[in-house]
Amino acid sequence: MFDNEINIINTGIELYFKTTNTKKCKPKDLMPILIKLNLFEKDNRNGNPLRKVLRELYHKNKLELIPTLTCEKKRKNIYWSFIKE
Numbered sequence: 001m002f003d004n005e006i007n008i009i010n011t012g013i014e015l016y017f018k019t020t021n022t023k024k025c026k027p028k029d030l031m032p033i034l035i036k037l038n039l040f041e042k043d044n045r046n047g048n049p050l051r052k053v054l055r056e057l058y059h060k061n062k063l064e065l066i067p068t069l070t071c072e073k074k075r076k077n078i079y080w081s082f083i084k085e
Contacts, residue, residue, distance in 0.1 A: 006065045008039045023084040
């Protein structure tokens with residue numbers, strides 16, 4: 001179900017890090033690239049569409065499909081970020 005989405009997300013992460021000097025980014029930073037790659041139609045609430053996909057992967061224990069992903073689970077929220085390999 002998620003294979004195509006995961007491939008697009010990983011491609012977007014790779015493109016982001018190739019075109020910027022940063023070593024870490026948040027979901028909201030990736031949204032413009034993922035919109036250009038036609039994964040999402042638009043961004044609402046600073047990366048919410050991507051965070052929604054990440055939460056679903058988290059609940060299915062499949063976060064390893066995005067190797068650059070890190071998360072910090074707090075009491076109420078999960079803080080997502082991507083680290084350049």
